[in-house]
Amino acid sequence: VPEKKERQTVDSGAAFAALLPALDADTDAAALRFERIRGRLLRFFRARGGQWPDELADETLDRVGRRLSEGQSIADVDRYVLGVARHVLLEAWRHERRHPTEDDFEGAVARVAAPARETAEETEAGLRCLARCLDALPAEERELLFRYYTGEGRALVEARQVLAAELGLAQGALRIRLHRIRLRMEQAVRNCLQGRETSGPLRPHSSRGRRP
Protein backbone atom coordinates (compact mmCIF):
# COMPACT_ATOMS: atom_id res chain seq x y z
CA VAL A 1 0.00 0.00 0.00
CA PRO A 2 1.47 3.33 -0.93
CA GLU A 3 1.81 6.20 1.51
CA LYS A 4 -1.57 7.32 2.81
CA LYS A 5 -1.53 10.70 1.06
CA GLU A 6 -0.85 8.95 -2.20
CA ARG A 7 -3.52 6.36 -1.41
CA GLN A 8 -6.11 9.05 -0.97
CA THR A 9 -5.54 10.29 -4.49
CA VAL A 10 -5.92 6.94 -6.22
CA ASP A 11 -7.78 7.53 -9.46
CA SER A 12 -10.81 5.32 -8.99
CA GLY A 13 -12.11 6.68 -12.30
CA ALA A 14 -9.32 4.86 -14.16
CA ALA A 15 -10.09 1.66 -12.26
CA PHE A 16 -13.74 2.11 -13.09
CA ALA A 17 -12.96 2.42 -16.81
CA ALA A 18 -10.70 -0.64 -16.79
CA LEU A 19 -13.03 -2.77 -14.73
CA LEU A 20 -16.29 -1.91 -16.43
CA PRO A 21 -15.97 -4.10 -19.55
CA ALA A 22 -14.91 -7.07 -17.41
CA LEU A 23 -18.02 -6.83 -15.27
CA ASP A 24 -20.72 -6.74 -17.91
CA ALA A 25 -21.05 -6.06 -21.62
CA ASP A 26 -23.88 -3.63 -20.86
CA THR A 27 -22.45 -0.36 -19.51
CA ASP A 28 -25.32 0.39 -17.10
CA ALA A 29 -25.32 -3.14 -15.70
CA ALA A 30 -21.54 -2.99 -15.36
CA ALA A 31 -21.78 0.31 -13.46
CA LEU A 32 -24.25 -1.22 -11.02
CA ARG A 33 -21.99 -4.23 -10.63
CA PHE A 34 -19.04 -1.93 -9.91
CA GLU A 35 -21.01 -0.17 -7.19
CA ARG A 36 -22.03 -3.45 -5.62
CA ILE A 37 -18.44 -4.65 -5.52
CA ARG A 38 -17.32 -1.36 -4.02
CA GLY A 39 -20.07 -1.65 -1.39
CA ARG A 40 -18.84 -5.14 -0.50
CA LEU A 41 -15.33 -3.80 -0.13
CA LEU A 42 -16.53 -1.04 2.19
CA ARG A 43 -18.29 -3.62 4.38
CA PHE A 44 -15.19 -5.81 4.30
CA PHE A 45 -12.78 -3.05 5.36
CA ARG A 46 -15.14 -1.53 7.91
CA ALA A 47 -15.79 -4.91 9.55
CA ARG A 48 -12.06 -5.52 9.84
CA GLY A 49 -11.59 -2.21 11.57
CA GLY A 50 -9.70 -0.60 8.70
CA GLN A 51 -9.26 3.09 9.37
CA TRP A 52 -9.81 4.22 5.81
CA PRO A 53 -12.44 1.93 4.23
CA ASP A 54 -13.05 4.25 1.28
CA GLU A 55 -9.37 4.59 0.41
CA LEU A 56 -8.67 0.89 0.84
CA ALA A 57 -11.66 -0.03 -1.33
CA ASP A 58 -10.45 2.31 -4.07
CA GLU A 59 -6.91 0.97 -3.76
CA THR A 60 -8.27 -2.57 -4.22
CA LEU A 61 -10.32 -1.63 -7.27
CA ASP A 62 -7.41 0.29 -8.70
CA ARG A 63 -5.16 -2.77 -8.44
CA VAL A 64 -7.75 -5.03 -10.06
CA GLY A 65 -8.29 -2.45 -12.79
CA ARG A 66 -4.56 -2.23 -13.41
CA ARG A 67 -4.24 -6.00 -13.74
CA LEU A 68 -7.04 -6.00 -16.29
CA SER A 69 -5.56 -3.09 -18.23
CA GLU A 70 -2.25 -4.99 -18.34
CA GLY A 71 -4.07 -7.77 -20.17
CA GLN A 72 -4.41 -10.25 -17.31
CA SER A 73 -7.41 -12.51 -17.67
CA ILE A 74 -9.56 -12.84 -14.54
CA ALA A 75 -12.07 -15.69 -14.59
CA ASP A 76 -13.94 -14.82 -11.39
CA VAL A 77 -13.77 -11.10 -10.69
CA ASP A 78 -15.64 -11.35 -7.34
CA ARG A 79 -13.20 -13.85 -5.84
CA TYR A 80 -10.25 -12.03 -7.34
CA VAL A 81 -11.38 -8.75 -5.78
CA LEU A 82 -11.71 -10.48 -2.39
CA GLY A 83 -8.19 -11.88 -2.65
CA VAL A 84 -6.74 -8.47 -3.54
CA ALA A 85 -8.72 -6.85 -0.71
CA ARG A 86 -7.18 -9.23 1.82
CA HIS A 87 -3.70 -8.35 0.57
CA VAL A 88 -4.44 -4.65 0.70
CA LEU A 89 -5.71 -4.96 4.28
CA LEU A 90 -2.64 -6.89 5.41
CA GLU A 91 -0.35 -4.36 3.78
CA ALA A 92 -2.24 -1.49 5.39
CA TRP A 93 -1.91 -3.09 8.83
CA ARG A 94 1.81 -3.69 8.37
CA HIS A 95 2.32 -0.22 7.00
CA GLU A 96 0.55 1.45 9.91
CA ARG A 97 2.42 -0.65 12.45
CA ARG A 98 5.85 -0.04 10.96
CA HIS A 99 5.52 3.46 9.55
CA PRO A 100 3.15 5.52 11.63
CA THR A 101 2.76 8.83 9.90
CA GLU A 102 1.43 12.21 10.85
CA ASP A 103 -1.71 11.22 8.96
CA ASP A 104 -2.30 8.45 11.49
CA PHE A 105 -2.15 10.92 14.33
CA GLU A 106 -4.19 13.55 12.52
CA GLY A 107 -6.70 10.92 11.48
CA ALA A 108 -7.02 9.68 15.04
CA VAL A 109 -7.50 13.22 16.33
CA ALA A 110 -9.98 14.03 13.59
CA ARG A 111 -12.01 10.93 14.37
CA VAL A 112 -12.15 11.69 18.06
CA ALA A 113 -12.90 15.35 17.48
CA ALA A 114 -15.64 14.74 14.92
CA PRO A 115 -19.13 15.10 16.33
CA ALA A 116 -20.79 11.70 16.56
CA ARG A 117 -24.20 13.18 16.06
CA GLU A 118 -25.53 15.78 13.68
CA THR A 119 -26.59 19.23 14.84
CA ALA A 120 -30.23 20.22 15.30
CA GLU A 121 -30.07 22.16 12.03
CA GLU A 122 -28.71 19.12 10.20
CA THR A 123 -31.46 16.99 11.70
CA GLU A 124 -34.11 19.42 10.49
CA ALA A 125 -32.53 19.50 7.01
CA GLY A 126 -32.39 15.69 6.96
CA LEU A 127 -36.01 15.37 8.00
CA ARG A 128 -37.08 17.90 5.36
CA CYS A 129 -35.22 15.96 2.67
CA LEU A 130 -36.62 12.68 3.91
CA ALA A 131 -40.17 14.06 3.80
CA ARG A 132 -39.58 15.30 0.26
CA CYS A 133 -38.17 11.94 -0.85
CA LEU A 134 -41.00 10.05 0.83
CA ASP A 135 -43.44 12.18 -1.17
CA ALA A 136 -41.58 11.20 -4.35
CA LEU A 137 -41.86 7.50 -3.52
CA PRO A 138 -44.72 5.58 -5.16
CA ALA A 139 -47.63 5.52 -2.69
CA GLU A 140 -47.62 1.73 -2.42
CA GLU A 141 -43.95 1.62 -1.47
CA ARG A 142 -44.31 4.53 0.94
CA GLU A 143 -47.11 2.70 2.75
CA LEU A 144 -45.02 -0.46 2.81
CA LEU A 145 -42.07 1.43 4.27
CA PHE A 146 -44.16 2.98 7.03
CA ARG A 147 -45.78 -0.31 7.95
CA TYR A 148 -42.48 -2.19 7.93
CA TYR A 149 -40.80 0.20 10.33
CA THR A 150 -43.76 0.76 12.66
CA GLY A 151 -43.50 -0.73 16.15
CA GLU A 152 -40.76 -1.95 18.42
CA GLY A 153 -39.56 -5.23 19.89
CA ARG A 154 -41.91 -8.18 19.68
CA ALA A 155 -44.70 -6.07 18.18
CA LEU A 156 -42.41 -5.06 15.31
CA VAL A 157 -41.51 -8.68 14.54
CA GLU A 158 -45.15 -9.76 14.60
CA ALA A 159 -46.27 -6.83 12.45
CA ARG A 160 -43.69 -7.79 9.84
CA GLN A 161 -44.91 -11.39 9.86
CA VAL A 162 -48.47 -10.17 9.26
CA LEU A 163 -47.28 -7.85 6.48
CA ALA A 164 -45.40 -10.65 4.72
CA ALA A 165 -48.44 -12.92 4.93
CA GLU A 166 -50.70 -10.18 3.53
CA LEU A 167 -48.37 -9.69 0.56
CA GLY A 168 -47.91 -13.43 0.06
CA LEU A 169 -44.14 -13.08 0.51
CA ALA A 170 -41.63 -15.01 2.55
CA GLN A 171 -40.22 -12.85 5.33
CA GLY A 172 -36.79 -12.89 3.72
CA ALA A 173 -38.25 -11.69 0.44
CA LEU A 174 -40.12 -8.87 2.21
CA ARG A 175 -36.92 -7.90 3.97
CA ILE A 176 -34.97 -7.68 0.72
CA ARG A 177 -37.76 -5.68 -0.88
CA LEU A 178 -37.71 -3.16 1.95
CA HIS A 179 -33.93 -3.08 1.92
CA ARG A 180 -34.00 -1.97 -1.72
CA ILE A 181 -36.59 0.71 -1.06
CA ARG A 182 -34.53 1.95 1.87
CA LEU A 183 -31.38 2.05 -0.26
CA ARG A 184 -33.11 4.25 -2.81
CA MET A 185 -34.43 6.51 -0.07
CA GLU A 186 -31.02 6.80 1.55
CA GLN A 187 -29.37 7.70 -1.75
CA ALA A 188 -32.14 10.18 -2.58
CA VAL A 189 -31.83 11.87 0.82
CA ARG A 190 -28.06 12.08 0.38
CA ASN A 191 -28.57 13.72 -3.02
CA CYS A 192 -31.12 16.11 -1.55
CA LEU A 193 -28.74 17.14 1.25
CA GLN A 194 -26.01 17.78 -1.32
CA GLY A 195 -28.36 20.05 -3.22
CA ARG A 196 -29.01 17.58 -6.00
CA GLU A 197 -32.75 17.58 -6.51
CA THR A 198 -34.64 14.34 -6.95
CA SER A 199 -36.32 14.68 -10.31
CA GLY A 200 -39.71 13.05 -10.51
CA PRO A 201 -40.93 10.04 -8.59
CA LEU A 202 -38.41 7.67 -7.02
CA ARG A 203 -38.70 4.59 -9.17
CA PRO A 204 -36.92 1.30 -8.54
CA HIS A 205 -33.59 0.75 -10.29
CA SER A 206 -33.64 -1.55 -13.25
CA SER A 207 -31.08 -3.79 -11.59
CA ARG A 208 -30.60 -5.10 -8.10
CA GLY A 209 -30.12 -3.01 -5.02
CA ARG A 210 -26.77 -1.41 -4.43
CA ARG A 211 -24.94 0.52 -1.77
CA PRO A 212 -22.40 3.05 -2.91
Add this chain to the structure above:
Amino acid sequence: VTDARDDRRIQYLLDEMSQLDRAIFEDEFFTSDDEDDLLQAAEEDLIDGYCRGTLPSARRARFEERYLTSPEGRARVAFARWLMDAVAERQGVPRKVRRPAGPRTHPAVGWAAGLAAAAVLAFGATFLVGQLRDAEGERDRLRDTVARLQSHASEQDRRLAAMARDLGRVVSQAVAGGAGDRLRSATATVTAAPEAAASEPQRIALAPDVAVLRLEVMVGETAAGSYRGALRRDGRELWRQDGLQAAAGPRGTSVLCVIPAALVTPGRYVLLLGHDGPGPAAATELELRIERVPASR
Protein backbone atom coordinates in the same frame (compact mmCIF):
# COMPACT_ATOMS: atom_id res chain seq x y z
CA VAL B 1 -31.72 -9.64 14.58
CA THR B 2 -34.19 -12.27 13.50
CA ASP B 3 -32.39 -15.61 13.51
CA ALA B 4 -29.10 -17.40 13.95
CA ARG B 5 -27.99 -16.67 10.39
CA ASP B 6 -28.65 -13.00 10.94
CA ASP B 7 -26.64 -13.11 14.11
CA ARG B 8 -23.80 -14.56 12.09
CA ARG B 9 -24.02 -11.59 9.73
CA ILE B 10 -23.94 -9.20 12.67
CA GLN B 11 -20.94 -11.09 14.06
CA TYR B 12 -19.19 -10.50 10.77
CA LEU B 13 -20.04 -6.79 10.66
CA LEU B 14 -18.72 -6.30 14.19
CA ASP B 15 -15.65 -8.52 13.70
CA GLU B 16 -16.72 -11.09 16.28
CA MET B 17 -15.93 -14.16 14.16
CA SER B 18 -12.95 -16.49 14.22
CA GLN B 19 -10.55 -16.09 11.32
CA LEU B 20 -11.80 -19.26 9.62
CA ASP B 21 -15.52 -18.40 9.93
CA ARG B 22 -14.80 -14.92 8.67
CA ALA B 23 -12.99 -16.22 5.59
CA ILE B 24 -15.87 -18.59 4.81
CA PHE B 25 -18.43 -15.85 5.25
CA GLU B 26 -16.49 -13.43 3.07
CA ASP B 27 -16.43 -15.99 0.28
CA GLU B 28 -20.21 -16.25 0.59
CA PHE B 29 -21.10 -12.60 0.43
CA PHE B 30 -18.49 -11.70 -2.18
CA THR B 31 -19.84 -14.33 -4.56
CA SER B 32 -23.56 -14.26 -3.84
CA ASP B 33 -25.72 -11.20 -4.47
CA ASP B 34 -28.46 -12.73 -2.32
CA GLU B 35 -26.13 -13.14 0.64
CA ASP B 36 -24.79 -9.63 0.06
CA ASP B 37 -28.36 -8.27 0.08
CA LEU B 38 -29.08 -10.11 3.32
CA LEU B 39 -25.86 -8.77 4.82
CA GLN B 40 -26.92 -5.24 3.92
CA ALA B 41 -30.36 -5.84 5.40
CA ALA B 42 -28.74 -7.16 8.59
CA GLU B 43 -26.54 -4.06 8.65
CA GLU B 44 -29.65 -1.87 8.48
CA ASP B 45 -31.19 -3.82 11.36
CA LEU B 46 -27.96 -3.37 13.29
CA ILE B 47 -28.04 0.39 12.73
CA ASP B 48 -31.72 0.52 13.71
CA GLY B 49 -30.97 -1.51 16.83
CA TYR B 50 -28.28 1.00 17.77
CA CYS B 51 -30.66 3.91 17.24
CA ARG B 52 -33.37 2.22 19.32
CA GLY B 53 -30.85 1.53 22.08
CA THR B 54 -31.44 -2.22 22.00
CA LEU B 55 -27.87 -3.41 21.31
CA PRO B 56 -26.05 -5.11 24.20
CA SER B 57 -23.30 -2.89 25.59
CA ALA B 58 -20.39 -4.85 24.07
CA ARG B 59 -21.94 -4.71 20.63
CA ARG B 60 -22.84 -1.07 21.04
CA ALA B 61 -19.18 -0.29 21.71
CA ARG B 62 -18.03 -2.26 18.68
CA PHE B 63 -20.69 -0.60 16.57
CA GLU B 64 -19.61 2.88 17.66
CA GLU B 65 -15.98 2.08 16.84
CA ARG B 66 -16.93 1.08 13.32
CA TYR B 67 -19.80 3.35 12.38
CA LEU B 68 -19.42 6.57 14.35
CA THR B 69 -15.80 7.13 13.37
CA SER B 70 -16.43 7.84 9.69
CA PRO B 71 -18.62 10.44 7.97
CA GLU B 72 -20.31 7.74 5.90
CA GLY B 73 -21.13 5.67 8.98
CA ARG B 74 -22.49 8.67 10.86
CA ALA B 75 -24.62 9.59 7.84
CA ARG B 76 -26.15 6.14 7.84
CA VAL B 77 -26.95 6.30 11.54
CA ALA B 78 -28.48 9.75 11.07
CA PHE B 79 -30.64 8.46 8.21
CA ALA B 80 -31.92 5.60 10.37
CA ARG B 81 -32.90 8.08 13.10
CA TRP B 82 -34.67 10.33 10.61
CA LEU B 83 -36.55 7.37 9.20
CA MET B 84 -37.70 6.36 12.68
CA ASP B 85 -38.72 9.95 13.36
CA ALA B 86 -40.71 10.11 10.13
CA VAL B 87 -42.47 6.82 10.90
CA ALA B 88 -43.26 7.88 14.47
CA GLU B 89 -44.42 11.31 13.35
CA ARG B 90 -46.85 9.66 11.01
CA GLN B 91 -48.29 7.82 14.00
CA GLY B 92 -48.71 11.13 15.78
CA VAL B 93 -45.94 10.59 18.32
CA PRO B 94 -44.23 13.93 19.06
CA ARG B 95 -40.56 13.76 18.25
CA LYS B 96 -39.21 15.13 21.52
CA VAL B 97 -40.86 12.40 23.63
CA ARG B 98 -39.82 9.44 21.59
CA ARG B 99 -36.06 9.90 21.45
CA PRO B 100 -34.87 8.19 24.60
CA ALA B 101 -32.75 5.67 22.73
CA GLY B 102 -29.60 7.05 24.25
CA PRO B 103 -27.07 4.25 24.40
CA ARG B 104 -26.75 3.94 28.14
CA THR B 105 -27.46 5.87 31.23
CA HIS B 106 -24.38 7.59 32.57
CA PRO B 107 -24.14 7.12 36.36
CA ALA B 108 -24.13 10.87 36.95
CA VAL B 109 -27.09 11.28 34.69
CA GLY B 110 -28.86 8.50 36.56
CA TRP B 111 -28.82 10.80 39.60
CA ALA B 112 -29.91 13.69 37.43
CA ALA B 113 -32.72 11.56 36.05
CA GLY B 114 -33.79 10.63 39.56
CA LEU B 115 -33.72 14.21 40.71
CA ALA B 116 -35.52 15.37 37.62
CA ALA B 117 -38.17 12.70 38.02
CA ALA B 118 -38.59 13.70 41.66
CA ALA B 119 -38.88 17.31 40.61
CA VAL B 120 -41.49 16.38 38.06
CA LEU B 121 -43.48 14.46 40.67
CA ALA B 122 -43.31 17.32 43.15
CA PHE B 123 -44.19 19.81 40.49
CA GLY B 124 -47.08 17.69 39.27
CA ALA B 125 -48.45 17.27 42.79
CA THR B 126 -48.42 21.02 43.36
CA PHE B 127 -50.41 21.72 40.28
CA LEU B 128 -52.70 18.73 40.29
CA VAL B 129 -55.64 20.94 41.00
CA GLY B 130 -56.49 22.78 37.84
CA GLN B 131 -53.06 22.90 36.18
CA LEU B 132 -52.39 19.31 35.17
CA ARG B 133 -51.74 20.33 31.60
CA ASP B 134 -48.95 22.74 32.59
CA ALA B 135 -47.36 20.04 34.77
CA GLU B 136 -47.35 17.60 31.89
CA GLY B 137 -45.69 20.18 29.70
CA GLU B 138 -43.02 20.77 32.30
CA ARG B 139 -42.52 17.02 32.75
CA ASP B 140 -42.02 16.63 29.02
CA ARG B 141 -39.46 19.43 29.01
CA LEU B 142 -37.60 17.83 31.91
CA ARG B 143 -37.67 14.47 30.20
CA ASP B 144 -36.29 16.11 27.14
CA THR B 145 -33.54 17.70 29.23
CA VAL B 146 -32.71 14.36 30.85
CA ALA B 147 -32.64 12.64 27.47
CA ARG B 148 -30.27 15.32 26.19
CA LEU B 149 -28.07 14.96 29.27
CA GLN B 150 -27.99 11.20 28.87
CA SER B 151 -27.12 11.48 25.24
CA HIS B 152 -24.44 14.09 25.96
CA ALA B 153 -22.91 12.05 28.81
CA SER B 154 -22.80 8.81 26.89
CA GLU B 155 -21.33 10.67 23.94
CA GLN B 156 -18.65 12.12 26.19
CA ASP B 157 -18.01 8.60 27.51
CA ARG B 158 -17.59 7.28 24.02
CA ARG B 159 -15.30 10.09 22.96
CA LEU B 160 -13.15 9.78 26.06
CA ALA B 161 -12.75 6.05 25.49
CA ALA B 162 -11.92 6.59 21.82
CA MET B 163 -9.49 9.37 22.70
CA ALA B 164 -7.78 7.16 25.28
CA ARG B 165 -7.40 4.34 22.76
CA ASP B 166 -6.05 6.67 20.10
CA LEU B 167 -3.70 8.32 22.54
CA GLY B 168 -2.44 4.91 23.62
CA ARG B 169 -1.84 3.88 20.05
CA VAL B 170 -0.07 7.09 19.09
CA VAL B 171 2.20 7.02 22.16
CA SER B 172 2.99 3.34 21.61
CA GLN B 173 3.92 4.13 18.02
CA ALA B 174 6.03 7.07 19.16
CA VAL B 175 7.86 4.88 21.68
CA ALA B 176 8.37 2.16 19.07
CA GLY B 177 9.72 4.82 16.72
CA GLY B 178 12.42 5.87 19.18
CA ALA B 179 10.70 8.78 20.90
CA GLY B 180 10.70 6.70 24.08
CA ASP B 181 14.30 7.69 24.68
CA ARG B 182 13.24 11.28 25.15
CA LEU B 183 10.27 10.51 27.41
CA ARG B 184 10.62 9.88 31.11
CA SER B 185 9.46 6.36 31.83
CA ALA B 186 8.94 4.15 34.86
CA THR B 187 9.33 0.39 34.80
CA ALA B 188 7.25 -1.87 37.03
CA THR B 189 7.26 -5.65 37.20
CA VAL B 190 4.11 -7.61 37.93
CA THR B 191 3.40 -11.33 37.91
CA ALA B 192 0.76 -13.03 35.84
CA ALA B 193 0.99 -16.34 37.68
CA PRO B 194 -2.38 -17.72 38.88
CA GLU B 195 -1.51 -17.32 42.54
CA ALA B 196 -0.72 -13.65 41.93
CA ALA B 197 -3.94 -13.10 40.00
CA ALA B 198 -5.97 -14.35 42.94
CA SER B 199 -4.25 -12.16 45.52
CA GLU B 200 -4.47 -8.46 46.35
CA PRO B 201 -3.99 -5.88 43.55
CA GLN B 202 -0.35 -5.40 42.65
CA ARG B 203 0.74 -1.86 43.49
CA ILE B 204 2.51 0.44 41.07
CA ALA B 205 3.80 3.83 42.13
CA LEU B 206 4.01 6.51 39.47
CA ALA B 207 5.60 9.94 39.74
CA PRO B 208 3.66 12.78 38.09
CA ASP B 209 6.49 13.52 35.62
CA VAL B 210 6.48 9.99 34.21
CA ALA B 211 5.18 9.92 30.65
CA VAL B 212 5.43 6.22 29.89
CA LEU B 213 4.74 3.23 32.12
CA ARG B 214 6.76 0.20 31.04
CA LEU B 215 4.92 -2.70 32.60
CA GLU B 216 6.94 -5.91 32.59
CA VAL B 217 4.53 -8.80 33.08
CA MET B 218 6.16 -12.06 34.16
CA VAL B 219 4.23 -14.79 32.36
CA GLY B 220 6.10 -17.95 33.40
CA GLU B 221 8.67 -20.15 31.74
CA THR B 222 6.50 -21.94 29.21
CA ALA B 223 4.58 -19.01 27.82
CA ALA B 224 6.59 -17.86 24.81
CA GLY B 225 4.99 -16.40 21.71
CA SER B 226 2.86 -13.40 20.85
CA TYR B 227 0.39 -11.78 23.26
CA ARG B 228 -2.41 -9.26 23.27
CA GLY B 229 -2.89 -6.97 26.20
CA ALA B 230 -5.65 -4.64 27.36
CA LEU B 231 -5.96 -2.31 30.33
CA ARG B 232 -9.41 -1.63 31.74
CA ARG B 233 -10.89 0.50 34.45
CA ASP B 234 -14.52 0.16 35.53
CA GLY B 235 -15.14 -2.06 32.52
CA ARG B 236 -13.88 0.56 30.08
CA GLU B 237 -10.93 -0.29 27.89
CA LEU B 238 -8.22 2.37 28.10
CA TRP B 239 -5.38 0.74 26.25
CA ARG B 240 -4.95 -2.24 23.96
CA GLN B 241 -2.01 -3.69 22.09
CA ASP B 242 -1.72 -6.79 19.92
CA GLY B 243 1.50 -8.50 18.89
CA LEU B 244 3.30 -8.14 22.23
CA GLN B 245 6.31 -10.44 22.12
CA ALA B 246 7.33 -12.52 25.13
CA ALA B 247 11.04 -12.34 25.91
CA ALA B 248 13.14 -14.67 28.02
CA GLY B 249 15.21 -13.04 30.76
CA PRO B 250 17.13 -14.02 33.89
CA ARG B 251 13.96 -13.91 35.99
CA GLY B 252 11.81 -15.81 33.50
CA THR B 253 9.70 -14.99 30.47
CA SER B 254 8.06 -11.57 30.42
CA VAL B 255 5.87 -9.45 28.18
CA LEU B 256 6.51 -5.71 28.05
CA CYS B 257 3.44 -3.43 27.90
CA VAL B 258 4.27 0.19 27.11
CA ILE B 259 1.39 2.28 28.40
CA PRO B 260 1.04 6.08 28.29
CA ALA B 261 1.08 7.24 31.91
CA ALA B 262 -1.53 9.88 31.08
CA LEU B 263 -4.08 7.10 30.82
CA VAL B 264 -3.60 5.85 34.36
CA THR B 265 -4.76 8.10 37.14
CA PRO B 266 -4.63 6.65 40.68
CA GLY B 267 -7.05 3.78 41.15
CA ARG B 268 -7.67 0.12 40.44
CA TYR B 269 -7.21 -1.36 36.99
CA VAL B 270 -7.45 -4.76 35.36
CA LEU B 271 -4.76 -5.85 32.92
CA LEU B 272 -5.85 -8.62 30.55
CA LEU B 273 -3.13 -10.59 28.87
CA GLY B 274 -3.77 -13.47 26.48
CA HIS B 275 -2.08 -15.32 23.67
CA ASP B 276 -2.40 -13.47 20.37
CA GLY B 277 -4.21 -15.13 17.51
CA PRO B 278 -7.62 -15.57 15.93
CA GLY B 279 -10.70 -16.31 17.95
CA PRO B 280 -11.37 -16.03 21.62
CA ALA B 281 -8.34 -16.70 23.79
CA ALA B 282 -8.09 -17.40 27.48
CA ALA B 283 -6.72 -14.29 29.14
CA THR B 284 -5.07 -13.77 32.49
CA GLU B 285 -6.58 -10.99 34.55
CA LEU B 286 -4.29 -8.98 36.79
CA GLU B 287 -5.55 -6.45 39.27
CA LEU B 288 -3.32 -3.40 39.55
CA ARG B 289 -3.46 -0.43 41.87
CA ILE B 290 -1.85 2.74 40.55
CA GLU B 291 -0.63 5.17 43.17
CA ARG B 292 0.94 8.59 42.71
CA VAL B 293 4.19 9.45 44.44
CA PRO B 294 6.12 12.76 44.41
CA ALA B 295 8.41 13.45 41.46
CA SER B 296 11.81 11.88 41.98
CA ARG B 297 14.02 14.86 41.10
